[in-house]
Each structure stands twice: as structure tokens, then as C-alpha cells.
Amino acid sequence: MLTVGSELTLAQPLLLDWVRWIRQSIPDIALRVHVDVPRDLIDQVASGMVDAAIMYAPQHRPGLEIDLLMEEKLVLATSDPAMDLKKTSYVHTDWGPDFALHRDMNFPDVEPDLSFDFGPLALSYVLASGGYGYFRMSAVKPHLAAGQLHLVPGMPQYSYPVYMVRSANADDGVLGPALAGLRAISEGNA
Template identity: 25%
Template sequence: MKTFLNVLAAESFVAAAERMFVTQSAISIRIQKLERELGQKLFNRSKSGVELTVYGAKFEQYARSSLQLWDQAVYQISLPDGFDSSLSLGCEDALWPELSANWMVELTRILPTTAFNFQVSTPSNLSSMLLLGVLDIAVIYNPEIRQGFRVEHILDDRLILVAGRKDHGGATSDDYIFTNWGAEFEMAHSRWYPDLKPPQLMMQVGAAIPKFLIDHGKAAFLPYRIADDYVASGQLHVVKDSPAFPFPAYAVWTENAPAELREPALDKLREAARNAPWIDIET
């Protein structure tokens, strides 16, 4: 699995070999063995590098999930000395600064003999990890509704249009960035801007967007709880007469984790949500 993913990331057998400190022939042998076991070719090779076949693209998600599951199994079984239990948590990167960081600090205080594995990832990846049992609790803006998932509204937010300069024309300008905040936002956005042409730049980088907007004077929709600090400091500016779209966050969990760990963790998440900072800005 690791060899397959390294070849995919490096886009080359040679580069993958350098990453893994083995020979190119060792990489080739491992991939050939994997292809024989699966009965399908995973990569097409050319002078410019490698690319996934149709079967390779299908296999990618399973390879990533299997590797994550293996890492989690190792973590669960080999708990460090002094710990008698473990809990795996996750959130979207946009929910880390204002919510999950404080949640994590409180959990380590009230559960001193519990080892925590915290991951920041995309909504789809977090949902997949929950489904596989790799993750116990996730905090997500747009959760997938799956069998066995428990979902609770945890935090209110909204998406507002902000820009790196005061005079920005908003979503109809050439330097507007469409930020992918999920299917509901995409539908609401298309209803509000029915004649808007697809922008040149689309991004899904969450909490990393503000600096890009500030450095380049561009505009995008951001969660209020991310944008408020930058607007209050004058680094970002709310685009006048622009819409705001509801964007609530949810706690999603399964019943896999013991209740004596899961329930205190959820209680502290609710507390962190109630105490999450909110700066009033003019929108």
C-alpha cells in the first residue's frame, strides 16, 4: 500500500524509490506483485512519468483507507506507558483554530490517562474514517448521513464574502475565488448568482485561504469565525451588499468508542462550542 501511494504521490517509480530509500527495481517488483494480486494494471508508465489506470484510480481510496486503518490499529494496540485508553478525533481545518484546539486542551486535562490521536482532514475523508471505525468523533460542516452515524448540531456559523482590498467588486469580479464549502453552499451560491460564469480559480483549502486573499487582493466566501479576526484587524474587508449563507457545524460519531470516553468528549465539545470566540463585525 505504501509503495503504491508513494508512486502515486511522486508520479514516478524513480522518485518513489528515492523517497523510500530502495532501488527502482524493488518498487517495480512490489507494484507488479500488487497488480497480480488484484488482477488489474494500476499504472500506465511513459517517459514523462506514471499515471493511474481506471483500476488504479478505484484502488486509491481503498489503499489510503487501509493504510489509515493499519496506523490506527498500531496506535490502539501499542498505547504508550501511563495510558489505559485511547480516543481518535478529527475536524476540518477551518474548525481547528476557533473550536477544536480548545476542545483538545480540555480533553487532555479531564482524561489524563487517555491517549488522543487528532487528525485534521477533509469532510469526505473524516466521514470515511468514521465509517471504517478509524475515528471516534469528528467535527464537520457538511456531514454525510450514513447508517450508524450519530449527528448533533454543535455550532452556528455563516459564510461571508471577504476580500483582501476595500474596493473589491465581489463575486462578479475576475479575481473572485470560488471556495468549495460543500453541496449546500454550491446550490445557494448558484441561486444567488444564477448568471455567474465559472471563476478561473476554485479552491478547497479552508483556514489557509485568508493569507492568500490578503497577499493577492482577491475575494472569497469564508466562515465568519475564520474571517472575523482578519476583518477586525483591517487585513480583510467584507464586500458590501453581498449575501451571507448559513454554515452550521456538526459533531458526528459512532458507538464504537466506550461511553465513558465518548460522552465526556462530547460534553467538552459542546462546552468549547458555547465558548467559541465571536467578534462582531459589520457585514
């Protein structure tokens, strides 16, 4: 049995694509998929309850191997292409301490009207109610193509890396092929 996990915000599409790949490419492996909050997920990988997890900012611990999978970008997007930063509702998403530091340096006078700790919910709010905020480019792309959102020109973009975390003691015979598939998916080669 292979148990794979993901932070909630990564559950789609990366985790879903990975699970589909495993089912098609390694059908003889029983699979358990687990989605959880980062702190609990890292505990489960460290304890061996979860074999591998996809995470944004994993806590480094002895006995864990952490590898960069891909770099996401956080971009400033708005529902109104003619918006005024000072007059439009800023919807803040807690993307972690690094993002908060950079955002505060670049926008010291912008106070959020509303704060979320879950990016997909913040994005849904902006789509339904208007405003602007920082979101993952992969989540924004379909809304840009549909004309529902617009990138704010000249605004900084921030790196938001995605990592694969596994126990250093994991069984490579089972986990190795699954991780190779995850790498291929994250690089767009699967």
C-alpha cells in the same frame, strides 16, 4: 485510548481547543488526534478507527450519530472596501453543493477567476494578492479587526453548520465527558 478527528479546515481552533480541554480536564485518557478529508474521516468513524469527529457536512450512514455543534456563517469579504464586483477578482471556494446552489442563484453572472477547495488557502490568497470571496466568519474576524479585510455590505450570508459525528456503539464512559467538553467549547462556555 480516545481517538478524535477533524476535517482539515476545522483543525484549528476548534479541534485544538478541544484537545487542550481534554488534556486539562480528563488527563488520564490517552488521546490520538487525527485530521483527514471528510470522506475518509466518515469511513474511519463508521469503522470505529476514530471515536468522534468534527465535520461540516457529514454523510449520513446507519450506525452513526450526528449532532449539530454550531452554525458558522460564510460571508463575502474583500481586501478592497471600494471594490467593484464586476472588476475585482472573485476567488471561489468549494464550500459544497448547498453553497454552490445559493451562490449561483445570487451571482449568476460572476465567474471565478480562481477556485480553491480549501478555504484557508483561498483566504490566504486574497490576503496576499487581493480580491474577494466567501469565507468562514470565524476565519475572517481577525482580519476584519486588523483592517486587512472588509465585509461586502448587503451581500447574502450562508449558514455552514459544524457537526459532531460518532458511532452509535461508542463507549459513552470515555467519549461522554469529552463530547460534553466539545459542546461547551462550541457554545463558548469552556
